[in-house]
Amino acid sequence: MVPHLATALTGPLLDLEKKILDATPAIERWFRLEWQEHTPPFYCSVDLRNAGYKLAPVDTNLFPGGFNNLASEMLPLTVQAAMAAIDKYCPDARNLLLIPETQAQSRNPTYLQNVARLMQIFRQTGLHVRLGSLSPDVTQPTPLALPDGNMLVVEPLVRSANGRRLGLVDFDPCTILLNNDLSSGIPSILENIHEQSLLPPVHAGWALRRKSNHLKAFDEVAKKFGKLIDIDPWLVNPLHAKVSEVDLEHDQGTEELADAVSSLLSKIKKKYKEYGMKEQKPFVIVKPDAGTYGMGIMTIKDASEVRDLSLKQRAKMSVVKDGLAVTDLIVQEGVPTFEKIDDAVAEPVVYMIDRYVVGGFYRVHGERGIDQNLNAPGSQYVPLAFAQQHAVPDLKAKPGTAAPNRFYVYGVVARLGLLAASLEMERTDPNPEVY
Amino acid sequence: MVPHLATALTGPLLDLEKKILDATPAIERWFRLEWQEHTPPFYCSVDLRNAGYKLAPVDTNLFPGGFNNLASEMLPLTVQAAMAAIDKYCPDARNLLLIPETQAQSRNPTYLQNVARLMQIFRQTGLHVRLGSLSPDVTQPTPLALPDGNMLVVEPLVRSANGRRLGLVDFDPCTILLNNDLSSGIPSILENIHEQSLLPPVHAGWALRRKSNHLKAFDEVAKKFGKLIDIDPWLVNPLHAKVSEVDLEHDQGTEELADAVSSLLSKIKKKYKEYGMKEQKPFVIVKPDAGTYGMGIMTIKDASEVRDLSLKQRAKMSVVKDGLAVTDLIVQEGVPTFEKIDDAVAEPVVYMIDRYVVGGFYRVHGERGIDQNLNAPGSQYVPLAFAQQHAVPDLKAKPGTAAPNRFYVYGVVARLGLLAASLEMERTDPNPEVY
Numbered sequence: 001m002v003p004h005l006a007t008a009l010t011g012p013l014l015d016l017e018k019k020i021l022d023a024t025p026a027i028e029r030w031f032r033l034e035w036q037e038h039t040p041p042f043y044c045s046v047d048l049r050n051a052g053y054k055l056a057p058v059d060t061n062l063f064p065g066g067f068n069n070l071a072s073e074m075l076p077l078t079v080q081a082a083m084a085a086i087d088k089y090c091p092d093a094r095n096l097l098l099i100p101e102t103q104a105q106s107r108n109p110t111y112l113q114n115v116a117r118l119m120q121i122f123r124q125t126g127l128h129v130r131l132g133s134l135s136p137d138v139t140q141p142t143p144l145a146l147p148d149g150n151m152l153v154v155e156p157l158v159r160s161a162n163g164r165r166l167g168l169v170d171f172d173p174c175t176i177l178l179n180n181d182l183s184s185g186i187p188s189i190l191e192n193i194h195e196q197s198l199l200p201p202v203h204a205g206w207a208l209r210r211k212s213n214h215l216k217a218f219d220e221v222a223k224k225f226g227k228l229i230d231i232d233p234w235l236v237n238p239l240h241a242k243v244s245e246v247d248l249e250h251d252q253g254t255e256e257l258a259d260a261v262s263s264l265l266s267k268i269k270k271k272y273k274e275y276g277m278k279e280q281k282p283f284v285i286v287k288p289d290a291g292t293y294g295m296g297i298m299t300i301k302d303a304s305e306v307r308d309l310s311l312k313q314r315a316k317m318s319v320v321k322d323g324l325a326v327t328d329l330i331v332q333e334g335v336p337t338f339e340k341i342d343d344a345v346a347e348p349v350v351y352m353i354d355r356y357v358v359g360g361f362y363r364v365h366g367e368r369g370i371d372q373n374l375n376a377p378g379s380q381y382v383p384l385a386f387a388q389q390h391a392v393p394d395l396k397a398k399p400g401t402a403a404p405n406r407f408y409v410y411g412v413v414a415r416l417g418l419l420a421a422s423l424e425m426e427r428t429d430p431n432p433e434v435y
Numbered sequence: 436m437v438p439h440l441a442t443a444l445t446g447p448l449l450d451l452e453k454k455i456l457d458a459t460p461a462i463e464r465w466f467r468l469e470w471q472e473h474t475p476p477f478y479c480s481v482d483l484r485n486a487g488y489k490l491a492p493v494d495t496n497l498f499p500g501g502f503n504n505l506a507s508e509m510l511p512l513t514v515q516a517a518m519a520a521i522d523k524y525c526p527d528a529r530n531l532l533l534i535p536e537t538q539a540q541s542r543n544p545t546y547l548q549n550v551a552r553l554m555q556i557f558r559q560t561g562l563h564v565r566l567g568s569l570s571p572d573v574t575q576p577t578p579l580a581l582p583d584g585n586m587l588v589v590e591p592l593v594r595s596a597n598g599r600r601l602g603l604v605d606f607d608p609c610t611i612l613l614n615n616d617l618s619s620g621i622p623s624i625l626e627n628i629h630e631q632s633l634l635p636p637v638h639a640g641w642a643l644r645r646k647s648n649h650l651k652a653f654d655e656v657a658k659k660f661g662k663l664i665d666i667d668p669w670l671v672n673p674l675h676a677k678v679s680e681v682d683l684e685h686d687q688g689t690e691e692l693a694d695a696v697s698s699l700l701s702k703i704k705k706k707y708k709e710y711g712m713k714e715q716k717p718f719v720i721v722k723p724d725a726g727t728y729g730m731g732i733m734t735i736k737d738a739s740e741v742r743d744l745s746l747k748q749r750a751k752m753s754v755v756k757d758g759l760a761v762t763d764l765i766v767q768e769g770v771p772t773f774e775k776i777d778d779a780v781a782e783p784v785v786y787m788i789d790r791y792v793v794g795g796f797y798r799v800h801g802e803r804g805i806d807q808n809l810n811a812p813g814s815q816y817v818p819l820a821f822a823q824q825h826a827v828p829d830l831k832a833k834p835g836t837a838a839p840n841r842f843y844v845y846g847v848v849a850r851l852g853l854l855a856a857s858l859e860m861e862r863t864d865p866n867p868e869v870y
Binding site: 003025026027028029035036073077080081084091092093094126127128356 | 461512
């Protein structure tokens with residue numbers, strides 16, 4: 001199920017954690033049955049926020065970078081899960097083509113380490129792995145230096161003579177793995193690929209993907225989960241609303257956004273009241289419905305802040321990754337993070353391949369508050385290593401828990417995000433007949 | 436594919452190891468394709484012998500004990516593989532019934548630790564796990580003390596009111612996992628179970644299973660594998676012959692056995708000559724075609740030894756586990772072991788769940804020679820832990836190898852045994868329509 005990792009939190013289990021741990025057999029069975037009906041994304045990372053009173057995913061990434069931030073002890077688990085995934089899509093695979101981000105090539109050595117780690121994982125499943133570039137600048141094999149002195153080589157993509165397959169000059173892959181979220185649109189070279197497994201599918205990319213579809217699916221998943229273990233789904237699900245056609249830079253939709261913020265803040269306040277949290281100050285996060293890369297995300301505590309946004313702030317909300325313009329916005333209940341590492345605010349990020357939790361890390365930011373987005377320049381990463389309690393089986397413990405696995409709870413909530421992503425992908429598939 | 440574990444061998448890779456590592460992508464693809472056609476046993480352990488010049492399975496156990504001998508770091512990998520296995524047989528499982536050995540209950544605390552470890556593994560997949568006993572003496576829940584002070588409880592098995600299901604008084608399992616090799620026959624309470632998954636199937640038990648069927652299947656697997664990576668299959672496959680209806684105690688079949696030994700010794704000698712090993716002394720292992728528990732196994736270097744067996748030795752060959760009489764014998768090429776731990780002779784044992792290698796250990800025996808069976812009183816177990824090389828990706832290494840994973844080679848040969856067991860189970864299934 002979920003590896004037993006050491007979390008930043010210590011001390012007694014919170015109520016929600018206890019409830020989830022107690023329901024382990026029911027939860028695992030439910031996931032097994034859901035995966036009979038739905039196909040998990042090939043890989044996925046989920047950013048969580050643990051507020052103590054609630055624990056919820058705040059971002060579900062279908063093109064996870066950051067595999068290099070997982071503890072190296074996680075590698076065998078990751079390779080095994082990758083093996084299961086490859087098995088499903090392309091058992092006769094010899095070759096895997098990995099398509100990384102283009103912009104990141106030159107400017108982000110950390111991202112390149114993620115690419116190197118992904119190559120290592122898939123090589124260890126026994127595949128030949130090479131890198132193809134979506135960048136028009138890559139017209140021949142191009143070396144990219146890794147911080148450790150090793151080299152990656154990206155190569156130009158080519159379509160086969162009959163136009164039906166995608167590969168490299170002398171490399172015909174069975175599986176094409178995107179680690180590029182397609183924020184700048186779907187390149188024509190990725191179109192009409194039917195003979196090979198293109199994973200994740202192009203509609204998982206931000207050219208087409210919308211957070212609102214994910215959140216809608218997550219509402220359903222959280223509701224089912226709440227019923228399953230008899231909790232208020234709000235405990236794992238932030239409230240949210242969508243505001244369409246906003247262009248803050250040209251003052252279009254500002255009022256609608258302010259109203260939505262105001263309405264969501266009241267709803268959160270009501271929830272806080274219901275749970276007797278009189279001191280808790282509600283806040284919301286405003287972010288584009290289409291992809292971001294940690295850009296264009298605002299923390300807002302009062303609707304008036306929307307009206308008072310400076311021109312600079314407005315401009316910031318209008319430009320997201322690769323120049324994609326913001327039109328629709330999501331207003332999401334802010335979940336403060338309860339966890340700290342060395343006094344710096346921290347949020348857990350859980351990594352999954354296929355249906356399996358393969359590891360996690362804390363994203364830590366020394367300059368940010370408990371109510372702010374931590375996926376921003378200056379963030380650091382603390383890998384989670386195995387907790388050593390598992391060495392001594394405690395047979396008197398509740399079934400499934402042994403020594404209580406706090407990280408298990410994170411793995412469960414992350415998998416709720418994974419399941420929602422699976423529903424989202426099914427429902428937004430432009431060619432649903434393939435399911 | 437196979438975790439990167441630290442083996443006892445150090446120094447440069449042997450030729451066979453190199454050949455296997457170089458062929459990693461082809462081998463992994465081949466296994467993936469074979470598992471599309473054949474169902475791996477639920478779990479399996481394979482005893483290997485590494486002679487330097489050859490590396491071969493010498494025993495394939497379908498009811499592995501000894502999960503407690505795996506390093507505790509292996510637990511997450513084992514749980515993930517168990518999850519994949521449960522998924523396949525019974526995704527809606529809530530309950531798993533584990534049926535351990537009966538004799539071992541009172542007399543073998545080490546075996547009980549294996550049972551405790553298995554319970555821990557399956558609890559961590561999110562199942563309720565309880566123990567059912569095949570012993571008629573267990574008429575009520577019976578506590579069994581573990582060496583660490585914890586308790587296991589075995590309970591009497593019951594059939595449901597309509598007779599169709601097997602469980603405990605208030606426990607209806609979806610999966611029934613046998614960790615009892617049924618040497619003493621198939622108890623009637625295990626018969627006609629069609630609504631639940633009984634794993635492994637009863638024909639995997641020594642009441643019905645015969646080594647000769649396994650070896651026949653292994654011959655085919657080794658042949659295919661040899662072709663795949665262009666090696667002489669003999670390098671992974673000991674020569675063998677079967678001698679039927681032998682009763683040494685009553686001097687029946689002694690001559691036939693001596694002839695078979697003599698003939699196999701010449702064949703081995705010829706092979707040694709072919710490989711230029713003039714100094715190598717051939718020997719054979721004689722063992723019952725039906726199950727053993729490390730008993731009734733002889734090392735023989737000359738056919739005359741068969742004729743000169745003492746009455747005591749003859750009697751030993753006639754009694755194997757739970758009083759099953761020996762009639763058919765297997766004569767198998769002896770593979771000396773090349774590996775030592777602290778001057779004691781050692782052989783690797785590889786553990787698998789479903790198609791996944793989940794760990795291994797060395798069986799070590801200080802009192803035995805390199806040409807003797809080590810599965811005997813006095814043997815000790817050295818868990819294999821993860822090698823730490825994987826922390827540093829070596830991108831210039833051959834695909835799939837990174838830092839050369841010596842244990843990978845063991846994992847490959849062990850999986851050849853796993854695949855042979857899968858073919859064997861298919862072919863010996865008394866109700867083949869279920870495939």
